[in-house]
Amino acid sequence: MKSLHALVAAAFVFSASGAAIAGPGEDLIAKEKCNKCHTEKTTKKGPSFASLAAKYKADAAAPAKLAEMLKTGGKEDHQVVKGSEADLKAIVAVVLAAH
Numbered sequence: 001m002k003s004l005h006a007l008v009a010a011a012f013v014f015s016a017s018g019a020a021i022a023g024p025g026e027d028l029i030a031k032e033k034c035n036k037c038h039t040e041k042t043t044k045k046g047p048s049f050a051s052l053a054a055k056y057k058a059d060a061a062a063p064a065k066l067a068e069m070l071k072t073g074g075k076e077d078h079q080v081v082k083g084s085e086a087d088l089k090a091i092v093a094v095v096l097a098a099h
């Protein structure tokens with residue numbers, strides 16, 4: 001039974017870390033209420049995430065740039081996200097993956 005326990009534990013760790021890639025960005029975006037001004041596909045007060053993803057597609061520095069912008073508010077005095085670097089990266093990853 002020992003090996004079965006190990007297997008179950010491993011499966012749990014795997015799914016938990018899987019969620020760390022797919023889930024928290026969306027959760028944070030919901031929590032921060034970014035959808036007051038952004039949606040995935042349509043322009044609201046702010047540009048759609050899909051249009052931003054298209055705009056930054058060829059820009060290798062975009063993830064770092066946008067994380068910085070969300071941390072500081074950028075030039076436009078944008079809403080600031082008070083999260084860890086990992087949180088900011090997760091949010092930006094969701095934005096840049098939109099299509």
Ligand code: HEC
Pocket residue numbers: 029032033034035036037038045046047052066069070074076077078079080081091095
């Ligand atoms: C009060 C409305 C509002 C809220 C809330 C808001 N945004 Fe924005 N956002 C804007 C507007 C307007 C722009 C376009 C002007 C600018 O760049 O600031 C923008 C631009 C952006 C950009 C592109 C910046 C660039 O340099 O091209 C990103 C990425 C972004 N928002 C992400 C987010 C995320 C993530 C959240 C939630 C944490 C969020 N926004 C919440 C209004 C908002």
